Amino acid sequence: MKKTVFFVLSVIMFCGMLGIAIAEQLPTICAIHPYTGRFAFAGIEGAAAMQDVVDMTNEAGGINGKKIQYYWADGEYKDDVGIAAFKRLYAQYKPQIMFGQSTGMTKALGPEIKSRYKTLYSAYTFAQEAANPKENPYLFLPGPRYVDQFGVLLKYIAKEKPGANVAFFYSDTEFGREPIAAGKEMCKKLGLHFVAEEISKVGGVDLTTQVLDMKAKKAEYCIFHGFVSNPVTAVVKLSKDYGLNIKFMGTFWTTEQQLLNELGPLAAEYRGVSAYSFFYQSEFPEIKKIQEWTKKKYPKIQYRSQSYMQVYMSTTLFVESFKRADKMKGGFNKPENLVKAFQSIKNYDVGGLMPPVTIVNNSVPVGRIYRGNAKTRQFDPISDWIVIED
Amino acid sequence: MRSGDFKEDYIKDEAIFQSVFVKFWLGLFFVFLVLFPFAANIHMLYIANLIGFAVIGAVGLNLLTGFTGQISLGHAAFLGVGAYASAILITRCGFSFWLSVPLAGLVSALAGFLIGLPSLRVKGLYLCIATLASQFIFGFIFVHWESMTNGITGIHIPPPSIGDFKFDTERKFYWITLVSVILAVGYARNLVRSKMGRAFMAIRDRDLAAEIMGINLFRYKLSSFAISSFYAGVAGALWVSFLKVVTPEHFPFLLSIEYLAMIIVGGLGSVLGSIFGAIFMTLVPETLSVLSDIVKEMAPGWENLIIPFKEVVFGFLIVGFLVFEPHGLVEIWNRIKKFFILWPFSY
Numbered sequence: 001m002k003k004t005v006f007f008v009l010s011v012i013m014f015c016g017m018l019g020i021a022i023a024e025q026l027p028t029i030c031a032i033h034p035y036t037g038r039f040a041f042a043g044i045e046g047a048a049a050m051q052d053v054v055d056m057t058n059e060a061g062g063i064n065g066k067k068i069q070y071y072w073a074d075g076e077y078k079d080d081v082g083i084a085a086f087k088r089l090y091a092q093y094k095p096q097i098m099f100g101q102s103t104g105m106t107k108a109l110g111p112e113i114k115s116r117y118k119t120l121y122s123a124y125t126f127a128q129e130a131a132n133p134k135e136n137p138y139l140f141l142p143g144p145r146y147v148d149q150f151g152v153l154l155k156y157i158a159k160e161k162p163g164a165n166v167a168f169f170y171s172d173t174e175f176g177r178e179p180i181a182a183g184k185e186m187c188k189k190l191g192l193h194f195v196a197e198e199i200s201k202v203g204g205v206d207l208t209t210q211v212l213d214m215k216a217k218k219a220e221y222c223i224f225h226g227f228v229s230n231p232v233t234a235v236v237k238l239s240k241d242y243g244l245n246i247k248f249m250g251t252f253w254t255t256e257q258q259l260l261n262e263l264g265p266l267a268a269e270y271r272g273v274s275a276y277s278f279f280y281q282s283e284f285p286e287i288k289k290i291q292e293w294t295k296k297k298y299p300k301i302q303y304r305s306q307s308y309m310q311v312y313m314s315t316t317l318f319v320e321s322f323k324r325a326d327k328m329k330g331g332f333n334k335p336e337n338l339v340k341a342f343q344s345i346k347n348y349d350v351g352g353l354m355p356p357v358t359i360v361n362n363s364v365p366v367g368r369i370y371r372g373n374a375k376t377r378q379f380d381p382i383s384d385w386i387v388i389e390d
Numbered sequence: 391m392r393s394g395d396f397k398e399d400y401i402k403d404e405a406i407f408q409s410v411f412v413k414f415w416l417g418l419f420f421v422f423l424v425l426f427p428f429a430a431n432i433h434m435l436y437i438a439n440l441i442g443f444a445v446i447g448a449v450g451l452n453l454l455t456g457f458t459g460q461i462s463l464g465h466a467a468f469l470g471v472g473a474y475a476s477a478i479l480i481t482r483c484g485f486s487f488w489l490s491v492p493l494a495g496l497v498s499a500l501a502g503f504l505i506g507l508p509s510l511r512v513k514g515l516y517l518c519i520a521t522l523a524s525q526f527i528f529g530f531i532f533v534h535w536e537s538m539t540n541g542i543t544g545i546h547i548p549p550p551s552i553g554d555f556k557f558d559t560e561r562k563f564y565w566i567t568l569v570s571v572i573l574a575v576g577y578a579r580n581l582v583r584s585k586m587g588r589a590f591m592a593i594r595d596r597d598l599a600a601e602i603m604g605i606n607l608f609r610y611k612l613s614s615f616a617i618s619s620f621y622a623g624v625a626g627a628l629w630v631s632f633l634k635v636v637t638p639e640h641f642p643f644l645l646s647i648e649y650l651a652m653i654i655v656g657g658l659g660s661v662l663g664s665i666f667g668a669i670f671m672t673l674v675p676e677t678l679s680v681l682s683d684i685v686k687e688m689a690p691g692w693e694n695l696i697i698p699f700k701e702v703v704f705g706f707l708i709v710g711f712l713v714f715e716p717h718g719l720v721e722i723w724n725r726i727k728k729f730f731i732l733w734p735f736s737y
Contacts, residue, residue: 035693035697035698036697036698036700036701040698044694047693073679073683074679074682074683074697074700079639079640080440081675081676081679083436083633084433084436084437084440084676084679085679087432087433087436087560088433088680090432090433091431091432091433092433104637104639104640107544107635107637108633108634108635110635111546111634111635112634115558116558116559129543173639174542174637174638174639177533177541177542178542
């Protein structure tokens, strides 16, 4: 009899403890930021952005009263280091949401995230592999795929100058090559003439051959992709020296303040696509909020980059998914709930950081064209938000 | 008490296990390796698997560079050849993982054989450049032979399996890695004490003298390239099945340099040195990352300084080892062993 009572009590205690353990699993986000290495410019900003959104949310009461836990590690922008950090953080904290550092890491971990980890996941990428809910519902992009960004730019060109000659200038990397084939197809559909394809290393210096090739092929528009600032600056300056009359454009990572600073008086020659508003666009309430927060928490910081905005947006969507999933049966600890919650986001107001967000195929296919301003060295919007439909 | 290390015949001198003590400690280490996955978490197992692949690759490179004296800057390319060969054999030809790994090694060996051909005419820095070319040639093939390699998208691979049992976790894959490492290290250890191994070393020490002694340079140099590449191919094939995806960016030039660093830090011309080097180059950066994360939590706001500092520490560690022990970690290990063998009369 005594044994039976002891057994029953033990079972009850065990179940109780298990229940407490499950009940106390707090909303947890883990991130691998490329804090060092060649993508550190984005990683340092991203780490701060995620911390800021988590702190803002926790100050406002967390996820229905539960404080978000946030842990991160440096992935050095190397796939093996990033994956090791992912596994370390996962083993330690069992997060419901993870944020990765690159396209390569996303590709490598994608199948395991689907089959084993089942965490909602985004990363410093706009690769199309991370926006395919049929293949992997856990991965998402907080903005438009690189292909969509090309679509935004090409649509703009087609409207500004129908039948224009277009050249693509991209880096010889996985990231650089990704949207090229689809971009060529889009040119055909939009009635544009794809005339040149120039390839360079990231940070390439001697670009005379490519510039002269564009001149020979009479390119009128050149779209950069797969670079940060170099060799964009060099190409723009060299083109002016050779008397080319080309309009330069670029995708997300190039459309950054640093480029305008390097271009100097030629800043107005560049136009780029971004999914987010800029730090100085204080007419938007969310941007105003970021400015005030930055002033309060980091008085020495004068500017927050687009990388900051990307991670800020991702974390905002993470928080919203947590909130929505918390109201479902099983809460945010049930992976399917988080996916459902995320995919249910529709016309979600983010205070002008982006237009109202609607998740389409686990991405937000919207972008806006900005033009560099040589006087203010800032980007001015020259289009409204352009939505890409498949 | 042992007070020396005396051998009375060549068989004893060539023995793999030089004494009962070696057998005992190796046995104990083997027990540790077997028990390890039951105690380790997924992160530790992930690192253990990476160390295993690095050991196989480093042993291969040491056979070529440390034992035969042929410097190669294209080791990452051979890893890539093995990885892609295995991925293509599994996904397109329907081969099982178990068959694809040795075949990937053979494909890589063939590539190594071809890239090794210039070694018959050039040496030293010139050979470096010739092997460096393989990095670019194969890198180009991985990206542009899209019908086979899927270009930049890469190839996704299913996990290895036996019947319904899938080796789809770090813990399960650990057993494949462990067996592969034992086979690879065991073969290399035997090879270097064979006729072929002695020929490799003779070529390394002075190839002209070796040729005069009757060693066929053509045969042995190319054999060394092929065997080294076979090892790299197997390491690549295992790595790719572990990661379950292969893309061209997994095999940058820097990886070749890392492998060279492994064998230099570990000890050139030593199988054990390759193991030490692989462990050092994989484990130390990871340990520094963990430490920097801990320090970062303790000193919020100092991330900007603390995190990049780990790279500086790692750099200093490598330089420190090279300055204070140019023969690599294996020499430190030998000194420690000698201290205990001769203790208390180690003078």
